[in-house]
Amino acid sequence: EPEVTQTPSHQVTQMGQEVILRCVPISNHLYFYWYRQILGQKVEFLVSFYNNEISEKSEIFDDQFSVERPDGSNFTLKIRSTKLEDSAMYFCASTPTTPSGSNQPQHFGDGTRLSIL
Amino acid sequence: RKEVEQDPGPFNVPEGATVAFNCTYSNSASQSFFWYRQDCRKEPKLLMSVYSSGNEDGRFTAQLNRASQYISLLIRDSKLSDSATYLCVVSNTGGFKTIFGAGTRLFVKA
Numbered sequence: 001e002p003e004v005t006q007t008p009s010h011q012v013t014q015m016g017q018e019v020i021l022r023c024v025p026i027s028n029h030l031y032f033y034w035y036r037q038i039l040g041q042k043v044e045f046l047v048s049f050y051n052n053e054i055s056e057k058s059e060i061f062d063d064q065f066s067v068e069r070p071d072g073s074n075f076t077l078k079i080r081s082t083k084l085e086d087s088a089m090y091f092c093a094s095t096p097t098t099p100s101g102s103n104q105p106q107h108f109g110d111g112t113r114l115s116i117l
Numbered sequence: 118r119k120e121v122e123q124d125p126g127p128f129n130v131p132e133g134a135t136v137a138f139n140c141t142y143s144n145s146a147s148q149s150f151f152w153y154r155q156d157c158r159k160e161p162k163l164l165m166s167v168y169s170s171g172n173e174d175g176r177f178t179a180q181l182n183r184a185s186q187y188i189s190l191l192i193r194d195s196k197l198s199d200s201a202t203y204l205c206v207v208s209n210t211g212g213f214k215t216i217f218g219a220g221t222r223l224f225v226k227a
Contacts, residue, residue: 031213103168108161
């Protein structure tokens, strides 16, 4: 079964450094998402992306964050100047068709654990 | 009011028990509903979509009440492998924003 892949599985970065998390969605999927989960807390929506632009973003997704689809396969999340509170698990997800009214579930990657020192 | 609210549990049940989880959501325009399960430090995995007419998948039954903005999950004949956190998930109109509940922790013991 095709799957969403994320790299690296664990990233350790000094506070203030930039970090890029990478995702390869399932190949025929068109809608992409990033979530984060701070240890012991709930999964939080960050951003959705379709047709090379952001469809929706949460209050968490401030100017520190950006997303990009640099080529036909990768979908990246960049955090410009990391803070201690950015330490979390970051999940990428994708869906093949419009989520609207279709009960289309998202397929999740197994996450990147980001540790800010 | 939280956008998606769940009883955090934990629920501790013996093997073979029936257990029910509830979830309420605040946005009446929400369009799509799901139950996911999450094992410790793993990604969420789809358990089942939830349809207006209610739906069943083996030992799992999901119900949706749009008037009450309420979703439920029933697990029959619990197995040890059902031990996990169950996440109620709601998508807004358009489906581009998905809100997760904080999850209900289930422990099934022998």
